[in-house]
Amino acid sequence: MAEFSATEHQHVRYNPLKDEWVLVSPHRCLRPWSGQTEAAPEDQPPDPLNPLLPSAVRSNGQQNPPYTSTYVFPNDFPALLERVPEPPPSEHPLFRSSAAKGTCRVMCFHPDSTMTIPLMSIEEILAVINEWVNQLQELGRRYTWVQIFENKGAIMGCSNPHPHCQIWASSYLPNEPRVKERCQKEYYIKFKRSMLADYLKEELKKEERIVVKNDEWVALVPYWAVWPYETMLLPINGRPQRMTDLNDVQKRALAEIMKQLNIKYDNLFKCSFPYSMGFHGAPTGASKAPGDSPHWLLHAIYLPPLLRSATVKKFMVGYEMLAQSQRDLTPEQAAQRLRECNDVHYKNKK
């Protein structure tokens, strides 16, 4: 039999952050696609009644200020409320419920509805990052988990093209960070080192999964990536555990790498690249203090659904929902394709 080649032969890879495996089937890249296609993420004509615009009146009658940079307000249809009656204690181990308190906010990135991160200036992205830090500082005092996330593009269920993200803070530690907390803790106890710091060290040596890099941050396709062009942003210096640990140099470099990565994303299929992205750092809350979670390393993750073009996505269905995630192109192939994308946004090309 031929020798094993990761870009040709199926195998499974382990995600140590989530204690999960992914099936990699590179030979399947040849599969033709005759299924559902998506509407291309086109530039919609600006909607003058967009409720996220400066000075717009929202559905609840409140008026936005004439903001010129970022703007944060409470989500008008929050999944989490601050004050609600609590469920009674559960009576059976198979029917357990528990109290959930929280708050949901919306944060506009920019007053202009046609803007996106790859088209914004470094100063403008820096304003977004500074506001994220403020939000985490404030909400992190009271809440165990503050999830900052951006759903971008109609394909991601985003109902408004205005550049914005959401912030959901909760009294409980949600599933994803709960598993990452456990896995990183176990690794730290075993090796006395941070898992992601160790991981980053190896990736910087290997280079094959790195998409873009500056003095403070690396954007790479994780060895265990599930989505076709999934990436992770990792800080190179100082081991920040939470966004609130970032210094000014790291914040500016984060703005720069976010812009660079997103330009490559947009250039890949010549479209405004849809994704869900967000930040994961050490849990917060009243009992937490800076530096208390050396097993954690702050990171951002980008989960984009597109597979072959602006209109053909990867469906995570059937086998993925019932058994295990499966990917066609390898993480190394994805990193290479992104790396080779131009560093000038296709809209700004003369």
Add this chain to the structure above:
Amino acid sequence: MAEFSATEHQHVRYNPLKDEWVLVSPHRCLRPWSGQTEAAPEDQPPDPLNPLLPSAVRSNGQQNPPYTSTYVFPNDFPALLERVPEPPPSEHPLFRSSAAKGTCRVMCFHPDSTMTIPLMSIEEILAVINEWVNQLQELGRRYTWVQIFENKGAIMGCSNPHPHCQIWASSYLPNEPRVKERCQKEYYIKFKRSMLADYLKEELKKEERIVVKNDEWVALVPYWAVWPYETMLLPINGRPQRMTDLNDVQKRALAEIMKQLNIKYDNLFKCSFPYSMGFHGAPTGASKAPGDSPHWLLHAIYLPPLLRSATVKKFMVGYEMLAQSQRDLTPEQAAQRLRECNDVHYKNKK
């Protein structure tokens, strides 16, 4: 403050099968929807060149027999192959890969492309179930896990409307069954009883989450359901651990309840209801024997994406991908709506 009411007040619920929580925010049912809508799952005109038809020639040049009931053939673009070189041993705990062998098959349910489970006769559905048992018998001898699953509808990435499912058998135990194996084992060790048998006993008493029931099977919305109209089929008698344990009475009753549940699904939004569904039972393989896994109870799960209508689905994005699943209507409300759906398919109404 008001007293707690599960249909009004947010809370989290625990899924003991997967060791995960779901956020239930029933107050959010009021949220308007202005985001992406899907094409309604319409009846496509039958395609005379459909490669799944009896006697059709498939893309690899092979011709299907003139089949009149079910028909199984190897997937022409398999994610899992039987003979491939194996990856070398991993050199670093954060870069682990492992061998994956397997096979992927496609199984047509019926020669007629316009047929679906709710429209098929009990005899025809029984033929499907008997073939599933055959497949599990054969592949289960060699493989650790045999995943039978159906992706139904273009919205689920299904590229061919012909009624069919897939069977992916693997040398490894995939994530989802691996977690279910662990959780059911832990419960069994602690309580000396099967988790799902205990669970079913309680649900039969409570009744509020039951959608439809016959002498052998119950279809219910699990207490911890994540998708809006997610359901689970559980066997009432004899504790079958795998599909191969089912007796003739159970198989016929399974055909009946599958038809009944799917009629209700189709009637809910007056459309051919899309979903991914599949079966989970005790792992298989050479070392396994009937009756060896008393912690397991065979069950089917249906994971349908629609939320409000034939064109508005629940997006599992952003918060769901990065933090935790969230649902609006409660599992009890979903069960009630399905229960109240007519038992005669809307297409067969005079």
